[in-house]
Amino acid sequence: MLGGLDAEQREVASTLQGPMCVLAGAGTGKTRAITHRIAYGVHSGVYSPQRLLAVTFTARAAAEMRSRLRDLGVGNVQARTFHAAALRQLQFFWPQAVGGVLPNLLDHKAQMIAEAARRLRLSTDRASIRDLASEIEWAKVSMLTPANYLEKAQGRGTPGGFDLTAVARVFQSYEDVKTDRNVIDFEDVLLITVGILQEDPKVAATVREQYRHFVVDEYQDVSPLQQRLLELWLGGRDELCVVGDASQTIYSFTGASPKHLLGFKAQYPEATVVKLIRDYR
Numbered sequence: 001m002l003g004g005l006d007a008e009q010r011e012v013a014s015t016l017q018g019p020m021c022v023l024a025g026a027g028t029g030k031t032r033a034i035t036h037r038i039a040y041g042v043h044s045g046v047y048s049p050q051r052l053l054a055v056t057f058t059a060r061a062a063a064e065m066r067s068r069l070r071d072l073g074v075g076n077v078q079a080r081t082f083h084a085a086a087l088r089q090l091q092f093f094w095p096q097a098v099g100g101v102l103p104n105l106l107d108h109k110a111q112m113i114a115e116a117a118r119r120l121r122l123s124t125d126r127a128s129i130r131d132l133a134s135e136i137e138w139a140k141v142s143m144l145t146p147a148n149y150l151e152k153a154q155g156r157g158t159p160g161g162f163d164l165t166a167v168a169r170v171f172q173s174y175e176d177v178k179t180d181r182n183v184i185d186f187e188d189v190l191l192i193t194v195g196i197l198q199e200d201p202k203v204a205a206t207v208r209e210q211y212r213h214f215v216v217d218e219y220q221d222v223s224p225l226q227q228r229l230l231e232l233w234l235g236g237r238d239e240l241c242v243v244g245d246a247s248q249t250i251y252s253f254t255g256a257s258p259k260h261l262l263g264f265k266a267q268y269p270e271a272t273v274v275k276l277i278r279d280y281r
Contacts, residue, residue, distance in 0.1 A: 012036075139171060
């Protein structure tokens with residue numbers, strides 16, 4: 001299991017307990033290192049495959065990780081995006097935590113935002129709707145509400161050509177439209193899951209019993225909302241391995257920040273930090 005790894009990759013794969021931060025750029029074999037870490041942990045009996053959750057940011061990356069884990073004989077380990085993992089939990093816990101049927105999931109915001117703007121008698125076009133959608137997404141992953149958006153968004157210019165007061169009104173109108181249509185968007189999936197975990201100790205305890213170890217790839221792209229969800233999953237524990245490269249943050253426009261990666265050692269002073277610097281061939 002460890003024979004084909006270089007020294008740094010082997011350190012990642014063989015250090016199975018406690019917090020770990022892997023600093024790795026493209027071409028350094030980071031996916032190889034963390035999938036071997038998971039597989040080595042399962043095969044050595046340190047990890048239960050059903051109690052480990054590997055999280056990344058795109059469905060494609062999650063599919064690749066699942067494929068690699070299958071090849072390593074641990075295909076029953078879950079590898080999902082943040083949204084997919086949260087949605088699975090929300091679908092399971094909604095009946096007991098909220099009651100009734102989970103609202104439908106909105107695939108695209110454009111139509112709802114256009115209706116929200118029409119309710120306010122604001123003139124929009126395709127470009128302004130796109131910009132408003134991006135701004136509302138940023139606000140929600142930054143855990144802002146229509147009530148505090150204006151205060152917190154100072155300096156963000158004029159999204160969609162509107163001043164921030166107008167954007168706050170569209171934001172509230174958009175939330176009203178969703179309520180009227182009984183739908184939730186992708187950010188709501190995370191927000192509602194966070195809310196349930198914060199407010200329902202039984203649900204939180206069940207999730208933390210289910211998942212004992214976490215691996216997060218591309219950690220430099222975590223948003224404040226995703227970070228909060230991860231903290232609630234952990235519940236104060238430190239069985240967490242994160243992988244990332246601060247210079248490769250690509251979702252900053254949606255609220256992602258490398259600050260959690262850069263501050264990992266400060267948050268977990270006992271963390272093992274490994275730099276993967278060799279090209280993997």
